Amino acid sequence: MKNIAIFASGEGSNAQNIIDYFKSSQTAMVSLILSNKPEANVLNRAKNAGIEQCIITHNNFHESGQIIELLKENEIDWIILAGFLWLIPENLIKAFPNRIINIHPALLPKYGGKGMYGMRVHEAVIEAKEKESGITIHYVDGEYDKGKIIIQVKCTVEPDDTPQSLADKIHMLEKQYFPKTIETLL
Numbered sequence: 001m002k003n004i005a006i007f008a009s010g011e012g013s014n015a016q017n018i019i020d021y022f023k024s025s026q027t028a029m030v031s032l033i034l035s036n037k038p039e040a041n042v043l044n045r046a047k048n049a050g051i052e053q054c055i056i057t058h059n060n061f062h063e064s065g066q067i068i069e070l071l072k073e074n075e076i077d078w079i080i081l082a083g084f085l086w087l088i089p090e091n092l093i094k095a096f097p098n099r100i101i102n103i104h105p106a107l108l109p110k111y112g113g114k115g116m117y118g119m120r121v122h123e124a125v126i127e128a129k130e131k132e133s134g135i136t137i138h139y140v141d142g143e144y145d146k147g148k149i150i151i152q153v154k155c156t157v158e159p160d161d162t163p164q165s166l167a168d169k170i171h172m173l174e175k176q177y178f179p180k181t182i183e184t185l186l
């Protein structure tokens with residue numbers, strides 16, 4: 001059985017999709033949920049699902065290395081970033097080479113980088129009058145949204161789409177493709 005840790009900063013709908021998808025799996029399970037925001041809804045989801053959770057602080061993430069210890073203690077095999085806002089430190093990337101995956105709600109390399117998160121991404125896509133957007137699932141390296149791309153899936157952006165309606169389309173793609181792609185990688 002492979003152990004998955006999810007890092008998330010917000011609502012956690014992707015985390016929920018992954019929890020649900022692997023609930024009855026024979027190959028993997030979500031064993032740990034980590035968030036840098038104590039008030040994030042993803043932590044309620046962890047509690048409801050009976051999954052161990054941990055708050056990430058600057059100290060335990062960057063300085064003391066406690067997060068790496070916790071991941072090792074829980075025999076974590078894969079780290080999934082599902083709406084996680086912080087850059088991943090180099091020592092964590094080294095501890096999990098090619099084992100950290102992120103989802104981005106646009107077609108990278110466009111609309112990525114620091115500060116490009118959630119609704120801001122969709123606002124920028126609508127503002128630029130793009131005809132298509134989509135999701136990118138990629139490996140994580142030391143920079144924001146730069147690691148090797150695993151899969152991209154596109155959707156059309158209609159002239160009357162708003163950031164919210166585009167976000168809804170993207171969430172549907174995320175639900176359809178993210179857990180399945182993780183399963184393939186395992």
Ligand code: GAR
Pocket residue numbers: 008010011012013014015082083084103104105116117118121170171174
């Ligand atoms: C998702 O759409 C995810 O792709 C995006 O944040 C949202 C989190 O939603 N990630 C990024 O923007 C990363 N730069 P959720 O908390 O409901 O899963």
